Each structure stands twice: as structure tokens, then as C-alpha cells.
Amino acid sequence: xxxxxxxxxxxxxxxxxxxxxxxxxxxxxxxxxxxxxxxxxxxxxxxxxxxxxxxxxxxxxxxxxxxxxxxxxxxxxxxxxxxxxxxxxxxxxxxxxxxxxxxxxxxxxxxxxxxxxxxxxxxxxxxxxxxxxxxxxxxxxxxxxxxxxxxxxxxxxxxxxxxxxxxxxxxxxxxxxxxxxxxxxxxxxxxxxxxxxxxxxxxxxxxxxx
Numbered sequence: 509x510x511x512x513x514x515x516x517x518x519x520x521x522x523x524x525x526x527x528x529x530x531x532x533x534x535x536x537x538x539x540x541x542x543x544x545x546x547x548x549x550x551x552x553x554x555x556x557x558x559x560x561x562x563x564x565x566x567x568x569x570x571x572x573x574x575x576x577x578x579x580x581x582x583x584x585x586x587x588x589x590x591x592x593x594x595x596x597x598x599x600x601x602x603x604x605x606x607x608x609x610x611x612x613x614x615x616x617x618x619x620x621x622x623x624x625x626x627x628x629x630x631x632x633x634x635x636x637x638x639x640x641x642x643x644x645x646x647x648x649x650x651x652x653x654x655x656x657x658x659x660x661x662x663x664x665x666x667x668x669x670x671x672x673x674x675x676x677x678x679x680x681x682x683x684x685x686x687x688x689x690x691x692x693x694x695x696x697x698x699x700x701x702x703x704x705x706x707x708x709x710x711x712x713x714x715x716x717x718x
Contacts, residue, residue, distance in 0.1 A: 515548065515581070516554065516578065516579045516580050517553045517579060518554050518556050518574060518577055518583070519554070519555050519556060519557060520556050520566055520574075520586065522561045522586055523557070523560060524588065525555065525586075526555065526557040527695065528559060529685060529686070529690045531692065533692060533695070533696075535690075536690075536695040540553060540699045540702055541553035543699065544703065554577060554579075556574075556577070557585070560589060561586060561589060562586070562587075562590045562602050563590055563611060563614065564602050566586055566610075567610055567613055570617055571620075578621065580624060581625075582626070583625075583628060583702070584615075584626070586614075587657050588630045588631065588657070588688075590610075590657055591630070591649065591656070591657040592647055592649050592653075593648050593653065594647055594648070595646050597650070607660055608660050611661060611664050615668060615670065624710060626670065626671045626672075626705065626706070627664075627665040627671065628673050628675060628698075629658050629676055630661065630676065631676060631679055631690065631694075631698075633650070633651060633654065633688050635687070636687065637688070638650070641687060649688055655676075662674070671705060671709055673701060673702060675698055679694045679697065680694075
């Protein structure tokens with residue numbers, strides 16, 4: 509048996525990537541970790557996601573946290589919180605142009621560590637429960653605004669030549685118990701798609717040659 513060096517995969521994202529809503533297996537990243545470990549026991553998947561993160565707050569912590577872990581593959585799953593707004597659809601925590609700039613800056617920082625970078629697209633919401641999602645702050649998520657940010661993410665990834673993994677078509681209403689966060693059924697769908705793309709993109713890294 510040939511012992512391969514560990515392949516380190518880091519996922520940077522928000523509460524959906526963190527796994528909120530999956531009470532069974534802890535989210536799509538953890539489900540992906542289990543599935544990949546079955547293929548290659550020298551894989552190391554680390555979830556570095558933080559609930560509530562936007563591209564702005566992720567930028568503030570990314571370089572330090574990534575350099576501590578030295579990932580071979582970086583996966584970004586970020587942006588839905590950038591698209592939220594307070595009362596007025598023009599009142600985003602991160603504007604569309606700032607979002608575009610932040611995505612480019614995140615990619616540039618990641619490229620200082622690896623050229624293997626994947627971008628996860630943004631999921632959609634059940635607006636019956638997200639307008640607003642938190643009445644005390646009057647915070648809203650709408651599919652119209654999310655789609656604008658997702659399009660920027662997709663176009664930026666494609667312009668730079670990175671893999672973009674769409675998830676907007678995956679989830680049903682039943683997969684969104686609070687309208688925003690994803691139940692275990694939805695996390696399973698995301699994990700399967702990400703696994704499929706990873707295996708297609710980096711087969712030499714993900715299979716153990718024994």
C-alpha cells in the first residue's frame with residue numbers, strides 16, 4: 509500500500525455551509541467529508557464557515573485562517589448574506605459592486621495558496637418566511653436579490669476560469685424549514701453535487717492509488 513500525503517480541503521462560507529438546519533449529519537460539508545473519506549482516507553476536509561458571514565467579514569479572516577491550514581483545495585460558499593437587505597432593497601450590508609470586488613479579492617488571496625478553487629452558487633429561499641426572516645431587525649431575503657448576487661458570482665468565476673457549482677435548482681420548499689437555512693434533505697443534495705464536481709475536477713487528488 510502506498511501512503512499518500514493528506515489532501516487538505518477547506519470550505520469557507522456562512523451558516524448554510526456551516527450546516528445550520530441539518531440536525532442529522534451536520535450539513536453538506538460534513539456529509540461531503542464522510543463520502544470523500546470513503547474514497548480516500550488521506551483526505552482532510554475542514555469546515556471554516558461562520559454563521560452570518562458576508563464576503564466582507566470573510567475577507568477579514570480568510571488569509572490568516574487559510575495560511576494556518578495550507579489547503580490544497582479551497583471551496584467558497586459565500587454571498588447569500590451579502591444579498592439580504594434591511595427594509596429597503598437598496599440597503600444591503602454589501603453592495604453588488606463591493607460583492608464583486610470582494611469575490612475577486614478572496615480568489616486572489618486563495619491563489620496565494622492554491623490554484624484549486626471552487627465557487628458554490630447561492631441557494632434560493634422561501635419568501636413566505638424570509639420577508640422578513642427576523643422581524644426584530646426587519647431583515648429580508650428575496651430570490652430576486654439573491655439571483656443578482658449569484659449571477660455576479662457565476663460570471664466572476666467564469667471570467668477568472670474557476671469552477672462554479674450551481675445549487676439554485678436543487679432545493680425544494682420542504683428543504684427550507686425556516687425559509688433560508690437548509691434541512692438535512694437539502695444538504696444531502698448539495699453534498700452530492702459538490703462531490704460529483706470535485707471528483708470530475710481533481711480525480712488524481714481524491715482517489716487513493718493502492
